[in-house]
Amino acid sequence: MTGRSKKPAPGARLAGLITSAAEETPTSLPLTDIRTGAAHQPRRRAEDANLQELAASIRVKGILQPLLVRPTASGYELVAGERRLRAAELAGLTEVPVLIRELTDAEALEAALIENLQREGMEIIDEVDATLTLVANRLGIPRDQARHRLMAQRTRDAQAEDLPELEALFALLGRGTWQSFVKNKLRILNWPDTVLAAMRDHGLAYSIAGIIAAAPTEHQAELLAYALTKTSKAQVRTRAKTLNPPKSRRIDRQRTILMARKLASERWLASLNDQDEKELEAWLKKMPERIRQAVEPGGA
Structure with a gap:
């Protein structure tokens, strides 16, 4: 009896396109031909100082890694490489090297997520959101469902259903295992919504956000407002201790x-x-x- 051919895993085509990029000669495109698509950009914040440093490097060395774009009816849409594009503009370039890919919306989203997740310096909240979106995309389920399925990783049924796809995905990302992601990073989505919003919208540092999330609920709003005044981690920790001093013992231990x-x-x-x-x-x-x-x- 002839066995059936094995169906390629979801995302296998995209993984091949990404990993083959190093062997391809890039094409140059004018900056004016490339439009950005915010929906494909996982990094919410790009500090001006970092962009200036990248621009200075580009002036000397050029763009070392081409941008990834896809053709559209009106030109080309940026899929991955927004920081390089912005830095190229600051550096005064009129053209940039690109790799042109025919990608669906789902593939463009995955390519942007993967490209950013394979780089260093990503804010942890952006990393968690991007990884969860990528997992949901690969498994073909909503984000909330993907989160609950990952949290249920210890159940045999969940592992049997998702394990091959998850292992292949995290091996491609090169950021550790999916189990370590669940244990060490995904848990921050249990923090208060106001704290997560401050991390996403105002760049609240992960270490400071953790102090606020661990504080009693009645003190979190005050601590958050204080932290957003650009205070340090040590200052926020001191304020948290002031708001919630350790309770004095009601029993005289020595006398007892x-x-x-x-x-x-x-x-x-x-x-x-x-x-x-x-x-x-x-x-x-x-x-x-x-x-x-x-x-x-x-x-x-």
């Missing part, structure tokens, strides 16, 4: 230990007279039930 030693001393107990013993017995009967059970013979 001394009392326990006295009650355990047969010599001290033998020194009590009849009246002292009656008062001690009456006092012991007033102990809370939990403490009484703990001190009774055989108690925990």
